[in-house]
Amino acid sequence: MKKVLILHLLIFICLPACKKVSLDQLAFPSEKLTKYDFEKYDDPEIIIPPNYLPNPLEQYLIKIPSIDNESGEVYNIYGLYMGDTTNISTDTIIYFCHGQARHMDYYWTRQALLAHTGGLYNYGVFMIDYRGYGMSEGSSTEQGLIEDADAGIDWLISKGASGEKTVYYGFSLGAIPLIHRAAYRSDFIPSKLIIESPLASVDNITQSSTLLNTDSDFITSLDFNNVENIKEVEVPLMWLHGKEDSYVAISNGELIYDNYSGQYQEAWRIDSADHADVPLKMGLNNYISAFLTFIRK
Amino acid sequence: MCIILVAFVCLTACAPSRFVEPLEKKSLAVGASIGGPVIEFAGAPIPLPMSSIEVGYGLDSNLTVHGAWHTTAALFGNAQIDAGVTYRLLHQQKFRPNLSVSPSFNFIYNFEAKSARLWPILDLNAYWNYGQRKNYFYVGVNNYFELKKTMAHEQEQAHHWIFSPQIGHVFKGKKRPWQLFTEFKFIAPNVDNSFAFVPYQSILGKWGATGFYLGYRYTFSKK
Numbered sequence: 457m458k459k460v461l462i463l464h465l466l467i468f469i470c471l472p473a474c475k476k477v478s479l480d481q482l483a484f485p486s487e488k489l490t491k492y493d494f495e496k497y498d499d500p501e502i503i504i505p506p507n508y509l510p511n512p513l514e515q516y517l518i519k520i521p522s523i524d525n526e527s528g529e530v531y532n533i534y535g536l537y538m539g540d541t542t543n544i545s546t547d548t549i550i551y552f553c554h555g556q557a558r559h560m561d562y563y564w565t566r567q568a569l570l571a572h573t574g575g576l577y578n579y580g581v582f583m584i585d586y587r588g589y590g591m592s593e594g595s596s597t598e599q600g601l602i603e604d605a606d607a608g609i610d611w612l613i614s615k616g617a618s619g620e621k622t623v624y625y626g627f628s629l630g631a632i633p634l635i636h637r638a639a640y641r642s643d644f645i646p647s648k649l650i651i652e653s654p655l656a657s658v659d660n661i662t663q664s665s666t667l668l669n670t671d672s673d674f675i676t677s678l679d680f681n682n683v684e685n686i687k688e689v690e691v692p693l694m695w696l697h698g699k700e701d702s703y704v705a706i707s708n709g710e711l712i713y714d715n716y717s718g719q720y721q722e723a724w725r726i727d728s729a730d731h732a733d734v735p736l737k738m739g740l741n742n743y744i745s746a747f748l749t750f751i752r753k
Numbered sequence: 754m755c756i757i758l759v760a761f762v763c764l765t766a767c768a769p770s771r772f773v774e775p776l777e778k779k780s781l782a783v784g785a786s787i788g789g790p791v792i793e794f795a796g797a798p799i800p801l802p803m804s805s806i807e808v809g810y811g812l813d814s815n816l817t818v819h820g821a822w823h824t825t826a827a828l829f830g831n832a833q834i835d836a837g838v839t840y841r842l843l844h845q846q847k848f849r850p851n852l853s854v855s856p857s858f859n860f861i862y863n864f865e866a867k868s869a870r871l872w873p874i875l876d877l878n879a880y881w882n883y884g885q886r887k888n889y890f891y892v893g894v895n896n897y898f899e900l901k902k903t904m905a906h907e908q909e910q911a912h913h914w915i916f917s918p919q920i921g922h923v924f925k926g927k928k929r930p931w932q933l934f935t936e937f938k939f940i941a942p943n944v945d946n947s948f949a950f951v952p953y954q955s956i957l958g959k960w961g962a963t964g965f966y967l968g969y970r971y972t973f974s975k976k
């Protein structure tokens with residue numbers, strides 16, 4: 457009996473050390489879809505009043521290959537372009553990377569609002585679903601976010617887009633790949649970068665959650681560090697964040713903003729706004745006005 | 754994303770107070786505990802299931818040396834231990850409780866990153882034995898000390914001292930070879946959790962987090 461007890465104890469103690477568990481996948485609460493509903497999706501992240509979206513939208517679902525640079529495997533991911541794809545080489549393009557939830561349907565109203573900003577199709581707006589989101593193949597990883605963002609950029613390039621006429625807009629999780637690409641991709645440098653409710657870094661989140669100087673490696677293999685990456689970004693930066701953001705505290709954005717040393721920066725700290733309602737709490741007219749002013753600067 | 758963090762956020766409160774009452778001289782005890790801060794998960798409050806295996810030995814009737822291996826941390830590729838001693842400062846007299854102090858440390862090492870951290874801990878508990886079995890309940894405070902001066906991105910360390918009041922009860926078996934213990938911990942009740950990335954739940958509202966722990970211990974007596 458005693459031997460059995462000791463054996464069980466040894467197994468209980470030793471086994472966990474041999475087989476490492478990872479919960480990184482839980483950072484990407486995506487939902488798989490067999491088809492997109494877009495404007496018919498009934499539970500969008502933010503509800504935009506119809507008078508801000510008065511026109512039916514010309515939109516194109518696009519399948520793009522995204523390469524896993526480590527394994528060489530190719531995943532078909534999906535993007536949605538609002539505007540005339542034949543004018544991409546001459547239009548100013550907003551490249552929008554969405555947050556961590558669900559899929560493109562959930563963020564469709566945000567994209568539609570941007571497509572109406574300054575008049576219908578004043579800007580072409582392109583959004584992608586990362587691997588594992590919506591109809592996109594594969595499963596999400598941090599490196600995959602960057603590779604998928606690159607796949608979207610490659611598609612824009614193939615349609616004649618130029619960096620000088622492209623604005624990156626990253627919301628929450630979407631700020632991770634777009635800050636990274638704005639910092640390190642040299643063949644396509646966007647004209648401007650907009651980040652809304654971004655996370656500072658995985659270390660900052662870990663330590664603010666534990667109150668201790670904890671190494672994030674104790675918890676996760678995620679490694680993103682927007683605070684460091686933003687140092688390499690030179691294009692003008694617009695940062696928006698809710699002062700009452702209960703999910704990603706505004707201090708995250710402050711760290712990124714403080715570390716930016718590029719050409720121009722502006723901050724919008726929005727009273728009473730939580731994580732996802734910055735445009736609404738800011739007032740849609742104010743949001744649109746700030747957005748246009750920044751882009752036209 | 755917060756889900757990956759909630760799985761391991763309770764570094765400061767991943768276990769109940771160890772051996773509040775010292776063991777009898779030359780007694781050996783082994784046990785296990787599970788529990789952690791309560792978080793909101795899928796709309797319901799649940800305590801995080803952080804587990805550890807503990808061992809203690811009575812060097813003297815007033816002094817027990819103890820250590821624990823954190824099994825949940827091991828699942829994530831970490832070797833995490835805590836170790837220390839419990840010393841009884843005062844014996845119970847009428848309504849005056851026993852008083853024990855437990856200096857210890859918590860050490861964690863990640864094999865992949867080759868990264869380590871160490872935090873000193875000091876528990877102070879008052880406990881009252883009652884009944885024939887000498888069960889006891891206790892109130893006390895757990896203190897964690899962060900020695901590093903900065904946090905990520907050179908931010909100033911905001912919390913060098915994290916204190917967590919606690920209450921608990923230890924129920925002993927009829928012939929006293931085993932103990933069943935429960936503990937509530939009021940983790941960092943001075944810290945506003947309104948903007949915490951992890952959805953901590955606290956009976957104090959926006960202050961700190963409430964921890965809940967269960968444990969079982971078997972004692973091998975000297976007899």
